[in-house]
Amino acid sequence: MLSIEQLKKSLFVSLWFAFLTFPLLVIKVDPIERTVQWRWENMALVAAGSFLVSLLVRVFQVQQERRRERRATGEFVDRVPIMQIILSEPRYLYTLSGAVLLCSLVFPFLFSTYQTNIMITALMYVMLGLGLNIVVGLAGLLDLGYVAFYAVGAYSYALLNYHFDVGFWMALPIGALLAALFGVLLGFPVLRLRGDYLAIVTLGFGEIIRLILENWNEFSEGPSGISNISRPGFFGIELSLEHAILYLYYLMIAMVVFTIFVVNRLQDSRIGRAWVALREDEIACQAMGIDKRKTKLTAFALGATWAGIVGVIFAAKTTFINPASFTFLESAIILCIVVLGGMGSIFGVIVGALILILLPEYLRALSDYRMLAFGAVLVTMMIFRPQGVVANIRRSYQFKSKAEGEG
Amino acid sequence: MEYFTELFFSGLTRGSIYALIALGYTMVYGIIGLINFAHGEIYMIGAFTSFVVATVLSIYGFPLLSIVLLAGLAAAVWSASYGYTVEKIAYRPLRHAPRLSALISAIGMSIFLQNYVLLAQSSEFQPFPELIPDFDFMEPFAHVVGSSDLVILLTTALVMVGLTMLIKFSRIGKAMRATSQDRTMAMLVGIDVNKVISVTFIIGSALAAIGGMLIASHIGQINFFIGFIAGIKAFTAAVLGGIGSIPGAVLGGFVLGLTESFATGYVSSDYEDVFAFTLLVLILIFKPAGLLGREAAEKV
Incomplete structure (x- = not known):
């Protein structure tokens, strides 16, 4: 051999x-x-x-x-991977998603509060991954400062709660809107930039936001952060810690389902197709009459929105935030989720987030090597399997009328 | 005025280190059009290697001059080896892949190397042995410019001259210029492009290592995280000067160093890193080609 x-x-x-x-x-x-x-x-x-x-x-x-x-x-014919069969056939897909949903609904009753808590974190990363997937996977804009929008969401809830006693449900849309606004703010100047420059500018943007949060004490309390943020309210009823976690868990499940629904619809919409066109070839895409500015800005804004929402939930979950939670490494982890799972593939991102967040939690001994492994994963995936664990299936027309006329 | 001179020299010192690292970015970008994200980590590995070697030698009681030379040599050799290996593992297989893939691979490499050093050595700040003593003849100027500033400036100048000579007059320099102009054409006229790319990584990494050792001994402490910020700043310098241009990298390094030094001296030291990032964003928006770069039209 x-x-x-x-x-x-x-x-x-x-x-x-x-x-x-x-x-x-x-x-x-x-x-x-x-x-x-x-x-x-x-x-x-x-x-x-x-x-x-x-x-x-x-x-x-x-x-x-x-x-x-x-x-x-011609001796060897590629088998279609099982994942692809499941994903392309609605019958299998609906059964599988139904089963997964059912499992996740009974999860807190089968496992301890601690496990549920970890699962909430994993679900948050699923949402972050799906959000970044819009920007990186669909529109092909490498955003290394994604964590900045996450920070915007978290701080907008924390500060509103601290100063004006604004509740979680009020802050959720505000955080999302503010993050989207920041997405546009970042999007405007970088419209003209190509892939790698864009990556660096977004990285710089993320760091600027973090440094401002760290140094502007009057505004954000600096490195010591903000504590005693209210947990999400439940029709004004005081919940015990255990119930609050349970509540948050179901909230997250609902959020993730909502996100999947929206992202799925977006993918097939006019704007979603424009994103993919933009990713594949900017010049050809413009030649087809797609407004590049609008397409890029919506990608940034919509991607940032999810980060903002998760930011608010994060602040509500931990009840304490400080700038240390929003470093570049966090962006790298989210990017790693998208890349590992498969850029552009919703199912892939979910799998990616669950692998990358749950694995280190359960293999405590390996948690020191977590970031080392993340780096290695990024490199190996790019070399051996750039399409990710679950490849995104390109929609294509199948001509079924004649047997020999394929494609 | 004295304060101004002091800031000026500290800006020059910073700037020359940025320039040394920026050269690696700019050379690699000029040849394969990739932002070598792991370059900052190579610089950090150079600094760490020299830290380990210098400390070991000083414990075993070697004289200072031999410590400096050996530590510098070790830093350059090992950084160059790392640079060569990184290119071979993470970039070469992706040379014909989409740009995004190579960039993600580079980011992965950077995270990997950072955590490798964190696990192999320590997460704490380590005191770096003082390699450059205070010279007697510098005594009258010591309040504005230190001895190590002088050594850094002189070394940088020497390295720059050497590099320019190498690129202008040597065979490999010629091959590098040819490759950066047109890789396919260079291959056609018989240049071993893979070798040229490897050599570029080796030279860039060795320069970064020397910069790393000098600045670490100047600052007096070292940590696995220094490569990240230094890398981004050096990249800013490279872009500022016009990426792909070697004099541009040097100019960009000095402009960035001086800007930072004056901004922290006269405005506020809390936002030291914000100035560099803001500068980067501003250049990319208003003059993406940089100070000395040429505007390249994209061919379809």
């Missing part, structure tokens, strides 16, 4: 990585105590690990090569 030549190459890779990681992984200095600690076991681990990974990649490549050959001779 693998030649000696390839084994040699893998060996070389492992030696290279042993060299590469030597100063940082092996040596550990304590500049105050003035002691040096040599951790040779790390070097052995890295060497063995990189050898294995390199072998795996090689095996994978050999297999891909073979498959390609067989495909060329």
Whole structure:
């Protein structure tokens, strides 16, 4: 299966990585105590690990090569992935979504409050992912400052609640509107920018918002944040903590269902198609008579709206917010959800959010390696499976009348 | 006036470090048209390597000059190796993929490297050994410009001259210029484009590592997170000067360094990073081609 030549190459890779990681992984200095600690076991681990990974990649490549050959001779026909069958056939899709919904409705009765709480967080990320999916997945605008809108939502509720005692339900639309406004504010100047510049400007924008929140003490209480934010009201009835969590959970389920509905409808609408056209080719899209400005701005505004809504819910859930919750890493996690799940695919984003948020929660031992894994996931996904776990299916016309006339 | 001079020199020092990092961005962008998001992390790894090596050597009692040279060499060698590896793993397979894919891969690499250093070393700020002593002849000027400022400025100037010579007169420099003008054409005339790209990453990373070591020893402490902010600022410098242009990166670095220094000195130090970001946003809106860049029309 693998030649000696390839084994040699893998060996070389492992030696290279042993060299590469030597100063940082092996040596550990304590500049105050003035002691040096040599951790040779790390070097052995890295060497063995990189050898294995390199072998795996090689095996994978050999297999891909073979498959390609067989495909060329017509011996091997691609099977349609099971996910795609389920997603393209309404019968299966409705059954599956019904089952998932039912499971999520009984979830709090089967598991503890703690688990429900984690699930609320995961659902929040589902919503954030779906929101960012509009901007990145559909419109193809890489937004690295998405967390800024999340912060806008959270702070608008926190501040309104703190100063004017505004309730959750009042703040929800306000937060959403404010976030959308900020989306347009960011959208206007960056209209002319291409992909990578856009990414950096949005990153800068996100950081500016966070730095302002951190430094403008009179406005946002600075790094110490705002505490004692009211939980969502339930027709004026005081809820115990346990019930409040339960209430929030069902609220989130309703919100997620609502989001899925809206995003799904948006995808097939005129504006949704304009987004996809914009993503595929800006110039061709303009030539077709699509207003680029309007299309981009609505993408930013609608994407930001969801972040604003989740921001309000986040503030209500934790009852305490400070700028530390809105760092670039948060944007990166949301981006990772979208990329892992499959850009443009609603189902993919849900799967992505559940994997990325729940997995580290349950594998506590691995939580230190969480961000490391996120980075690695982004790179590997781009190289091996850029379409994500659940690929977005392109709508296409099937000509069924004649058997031979496909496509 | 004295305050002004002090701010001016501290701005120059900052600016020259930004320029050193910005060169890596601009060279890579010039050749493969990719924002190497992980470049800030390469700079941080350079600084960390020199921190580890310098501390080990100083514990074992080596003389200062050899510590400086060895730490600098180690930083450059390892950063260059990291730069080379990052390109090979994360960018090369994606060379013909959509731009967005390469950019996401770059962001992933940046997050990965940051957390790698966090896990391998420490999340705390580490005191960086003082590598540049106070020279006696600088005594009369010490209140406005320190010895390490002087060393940083001189090193940067030397590196810039060296780099310009390399690109203008050497074979590989010629190949780099050809590749950045037209990659396909360069391939047709027999230039090994993959090698040129690797060399670009190696040079850019080594420059960033030297910048990292100098600034870390100037500031006196180091942390795994320094690459993020420094990377964005250096990118700002590169864009400010006109991305793809080497003199532009240097000019952009100095303009950004001076702006920051005066803004923090005369306006407010709380918003230090906001100035850089605002500057970045403003340039991209009003003059996306930068100070020395050329406006390139997109061909269809």
